[in-house]
Amino acid sequence: MTVSLDITRRGFVAGAGAVAGLTLGFSIPFGREAAEAKAAIDEINAWVVVKPDDQVIIRIARSEMGQGTLTGLAQLVAEELECDWSKVTTEYPSPATNLERGRIWQSFSTGGSRGIRESHDYVRQGGAAAREMLIAAAAKDWGVSASDCTAVNSVITHKASNRSTTYGKVAVAASKLEPPKEVQLKDPKDWKLAGKPVKRLDTADKLTGKQIYGVDLKLPGMLNASIKACPVFGGKLASFDDSKVKSMPGVRGVVAVGEDAVAVVAETWWQANSALQALPIVWDEGENKGVTSETIREFVAEGLDAKDAFVGNEAGDIDGALKGAAKTVEATYTYPFQHHATMEPMNATAKWTEERCEVWCPTQNGEAALAACAEAAGLSPAQCDVYKIHLGGGFGRRGAFHDYVRQAVMIAMEFPGTPVKLIWTREEDMAHGMYHPYTQCKLTAALDENGDVTGLRVRIAGQSILASVMPQRMKNGADMVTFQTLLPGGEHSISYSFPNLLVDHAMRNPPVPPGFWRGVNANQNAIYMECFLDEVAHATGQDPLEFRLKLMGDYPKNAAVLKAAAEGAGWGKPAPEGVYRGLAQCTAFASHIAACAEVSVGDDGKVKIHRIVAATDSGHAVNPQQIEAQVEGSFVYGLSAMLYGECTVKGGRVEQQNFDTYRVMTISEMPEVETIVMPSGGFWGGVGEPTIAVAAPAVLNAIFAATGKRIRTLPLKHHSLAKA
Amino acid sequence: MAKINVNGSVLDVAADPATPLLWVLREQLGLTGTKFGCGIAQCGACTVHINGEAQRSCVLPLESISESDTIVTIEGLSEDGSHPVQQAWLQLDVPQCGYCQAGMIMAVAALLEKNPKPSDEEIDAEITNICRCGTYRRVRKGIHLAAAAKA
Numbered sequence: 001m002t003v004s005l006d007i008t009r010r011g012f013v014a015g016a017g018a019v020a021g022l023t024l025g026f027s028i029p030f031g032r033e034a035a036e037a038k039a040a041i042d043e044i045n046a047w048v049v050v051k052p053d054d055q056v057i058i059r060i061a062r063s064e065m066g067q068g069t070l071t072g073l074a075q076l077v078a079e080e081l082e083c084d085w086s087k088v089t090t091e092y093p094s095p096a097t098n099l100e101r102g103r104i105w106q107s108f109s110t111g112g113s114r115g116i117r118e119s120h121d122y123v124r125q126g127g128a129a130a131r132e133m134l135i136a137a138a139a140k141d142w143g144v145s146a147s148d149c150t151a152v153n154s155v156i157t158h159k160a161s162n163r164s165t166t167y168g169k170v171a172v173a174a175s176k177l178e179p180p181k182e183v184q185l186k187d188p189k190d191w192k193l194a195g196k197p198v199k200r201l202d203t204a205d206k207l208t209g210k211q212i213y214g215v216d217l218k219l220p221g222m223l224n225a226s227i228k229a230c231p232v233f234g235g236k237l238a239s240f241d242d243s244k245v246k247s248m249p250g251v252r253g254v255v256a257v258g259e260d261a262v263a264v265v266a267e268t269w270w271q272a273n274s275a276l277q278a279l280p281i282v283w284d285e286g287e288n289k290g291v292t293s294e295t296i297r298e299f300v301a302e303g304l305d306a307k308d309a310f311v312g313n314e315a316g317d318i319d320g321a322l323k324g325a326a327k328t329v330e331a332t333y334t335y336p337f338q339h340h341a342t343m344e345p346m347n348a349t350a351k352w353t354e355e356r357c358e359v360w361c362p363t364q365n366g367e368a369a370l371a372a373c374a375e376a377a378g379l380s381p382a383q384c385d386v387y388k389i390h391l392g393g394g395f396g397r398r399g400a401f402h403d404y405v406r407q408a409v410m411i412a413m414e415f416p417g418t419p420v421k422l423i424w425t426r427e428e429d430m431a432h433g434m435y436h437p438y439t440q441c442k443l444t445a446a447l448d449e450n451g452d453v454t455g456l457r458v459r460i461a462g463q464s465i466l467a468s469v470m471p472q473r474m475k476n477g478a479d480m481v482t483f484q485t486l487l488p489g490g491e492h493s494i495s496y497s498f499p500n501l502l503v504d505h506a507m508r509n510p511p512v513p514p515g516f517w518r519g520v521n522a523n524q525n526a527i528y529m530e531c532f533l534d535e536v537a538h539a540t541g542q543d544p545l546e547f548r549l550k551l552m553g554d555y556p557k558n559a560a561v562l563k564a565a566a567e568g569a570g571w572g573k574p575a576p577e578g579v580y581r582g583l584a585q586c587t588a589f590a591s592h593i594a595a596c597a598e599v600s601v602g603d604d605g606k607v608k609i610h611r612i613v614a615a616t617d618s619g620h621a622v623n624p625q626q627i628e629a630q631v632e633g634s635f636v637y638g639l640s641a642m643l644y645g646e647c648t649v650k651g652g653r654v655e656q657q658n659f660d661t662y663r664v665m666t667i668s669e670m671p672e673v674e675t676i677v678m679p680s681g682g683f684w685g686g687v688g689e690p691t692i693a694v695a696a697p698a699v700l701n702a703i704f705a706a707t708g709k710r711i712r713t714l715p716l717k718h719h720s721l722a723k724a
Numbered sequence: 725m726a727k728i729n730v731n732g733s734v735l736d737v738a739a740d741p742a743t744p745l746l747w748v749l750r751e752q753l754g755l756t757g758t759k760f761g762c763g764i765a766q767c768g769a770c771t772v773h774i775n776g777e778a779q780r781s782c783v784l785p786l787e788s789i790s791e792s793d794t795i796v797t798i799e800g801l802s803e804d805g806s807h808p809v810q811q812a813w814l815q816l817d818v819p820q821c822g823y824c825q826a827g828m829i830m831a832v833a834a835l836l837e838k839n840p841k842p843s844d845e846e847i848d849a850e851i852t853n854i855c856r857c858g859t860y861r862r863v864r865k866g867i868h869l870a871a872a873a874k875a
Contacts, residue, residue, distance in 0.1 A: 066821030
């Protein structure tokens with residue numbers, strides 16, 4: 001029932017002449033009966049398995065893709081379970097098992113920084129219920145009342161009779177008991193394991209090459225595939241000439257995949273890809289072949305002044321405020337398409353027969369992968385399963401989209417009974433992203449004689465993610481995700497009060513597929529709002545911190561993180577010579593975050609980001625050292641996007657093909673980051689994404705302080721900051 | 725049949741001479757710790773040691789390797805994860821998704837062999853591996869920690 005990729009011995013290649021493959025040993029999960037028999041003995045409940053030797057296996061439904069979700073969720077279960085943390089391991093239940101058991105693990109979706117904040121309640125209940133059952137089993141054995149027994153560190157004690165036992169010894173008996181109807185969860189202030197900076201559970205294997213990713217999978221008899229889909233969005237496969245490649249070494253087949261792609265299948269991936277690159281292919285480029293970045297820019301820009309738009313947030317009378325204003329400030333910003341660029345390219349391994357289809361893949365949502373598998377295979381979900389593997393990066397690319405799973409299944413259908421592993425080249429990955437959407441934004445502030453803001457108008461024009469990806473989640477045609485960090489309340493609430501306000505969206509959807517990209521629309525919107533408010537502060541001669549705080553009376557948690565970041569960086573005190581500071585803050589994914597960046601700009605225009613002080617209030621902090629890691633990583637993701645991130649379109653296709661033309665940050669550009677984790681309690685905020693939103697605006701505002709130049713189009717690489 | 729020396733063993737490899745070392749390691753020898761990231765020596769996920777130098781194996785054809793070249797992959801850096809760089813990485817919980825880390829660790833291990841106590845500027849110049857999760861700050865701390873441990 002669970003995936004187990006147990007590599008028995010792979011450390012060193014043993015001896016001269018070792019034959020390929022023999023150093024690998026796998027235990028592949030097949031056979032439901034065996035799995036269920038195992039479950040009956042070991043399983044206390046869906047979340048907890050206890051072995052006779054006190055090893056505890058905690059089941060994790062969400063995916064681990066780098067953000068530490070697996071460790072955080074295990075901490076929460078173990079906290080309530082009162083087990084010995086040093087004996088905890090984890091495993092993924094499979095999505096088909098989830099369906100079979102009435103979705104006992106609920107959602108598998110790992111996105112929107114929701115892994116922990118959406119499931120903390122029921123996973124903790126799972127741990128608490130298992131603890132109660134283990135105690136009850138011991139108490140029953142001893143003939144005492146369970147309420148007189150305590151459990152600590154996997155040891156159950158009945159003090160009055162001076163007896164004790166371990167979880168492993170009573171596990172089988174506990175598994176046969178009725179689960180408690182209700183359990184009391186601990187007050188977070190009593191946590192001993194959760195809330196502490198414990199080490200991740202998944203580190204050791206990532207240091208030795210032992211960790212298996214999807215691209216590493218090897219199944220008996222497996223073939224390998226490389227694929228090309230029409231590089232023009234919406235285009236189709238017209239024809240290909242396989243006579244040129246059929247006889248190349250190792251090639252086992254050349255297959256059309258759906259309407260738009262062709263794959264070569266060979267004994268090794270290198271053989272498959274070599275033949276694919278030699279394969280003459282004719283594309284039917286379709287109606288988008290004339291689309292360019294410029295045509296998209298014009299199409300979207302028209303929306304900046306269009307009459308009709310979806311309203312995201314409204315207060316007072318913005319038209320009246322603008323008419324009656326002593327002064328107005330206006331600016332227009334543009335945000336480009338960007339690519340997820342996970343380090344591990346898209347890949348999936350599929351094995352298909354007429355009765356059953358199985359897929360091994362990195363996925364942020366095992367159930368969505370299962371649905372994609374079943375649909376492509378022409379089978380019911382009950383006839384399929386997906387075995388999840390840790391992801392080599394997700395960032396939103398592998399959650400709502402399982403195009404690579406569909407392709408792998410379609411290819412495997414040409415080789416019934418034989419597993420086929422599909423790996424995309426980096427070039428294929430760049431060409432078929434689900435891109436961080438393109439938007440523009442015009443902001444207009446109404447000011448009174450004192451320079452106080454009496455009204456703000458925010459017009460977003462551009463692409464909707466939901467319209468393309470999840471139209472069922474739209475509200476009367478509107479995509480509320482577009483308004484992240486600008487909404488009237490909720491997890492992406494605006495964090496300023498304006499007496500007169502209008503935030504609206506003129507939806508313009510160019511033919512480039514958009515996707516949820518780590519941070520989603522909070523990234524664009526925080527740049528728009530935070531850079532523009534900085535503009536207004538400067539236009540009215542006000543300190544950017546004081547100016548913001550005046551508008552934040554209704555948002556004390558935001559004000560608290562902003563002050564913490566500013567004070568941490570020494571705002572108001574002299575910076576080192578040549579160093580300038582910039583601020584940004586917002587609410588995203590239910591957390592409140594702020595950053596103060598310190599930047600210098602050389603006479604040659606070279607930007608150096610020296611330090612960023614960041615503050616995060618995520619309500620509860622399950623693992624503070626992992627929050628720090630997420631804050632640091634978010635700066636890398638957000639600053640890579642700000643410095644270099646741009647996919648340009650020409651001939652209906654993305655021009656960038658690899659990391660040479662799609663640059664990202666390296667260590668030499670990494671600033672010092674000081675993370676202030678300041679959980680105020682009472683709510684659960686995400687941490688994997690929110691900080692990305694403040695990365696770019698804090699730095700852009702510091703660049704303005706340094707140079708007097710306002711950057712309103714990204715990425716920064718297009719702008720010269722050199723002294724004239 | 726080519727012969728290559730990997731992790732202390734001389735091995736026969738049956739592959740087209742143009743096959744990059746990366747794919748020989750991964751597909752012929754089952755050493756999948758070395759990762760495919762870009763195929764054009766940009767990201768560094770495929771970094772291995774050849775005669776002690778960090779090299780990006782995705783662009784090195786098998787025919788460019790001779791039997792006298794000693795190749796070390798992440799699987800051969802230490803038998804049990806005890807190399808000072810691996811130990812520093814463990815202590816600081818450096819990896820996030822972990823996909824780039826084998827290459828990162830190999831690049832750092834080679835740097836420390838040449839330069840046992842690199843400055844931040846030297847790290848900036850030498851370590852150009854890409855990490856999309858953004859572990860760079862801990863990588864830098866890890867390099868200094870490993871350097872201190874080796875000293």
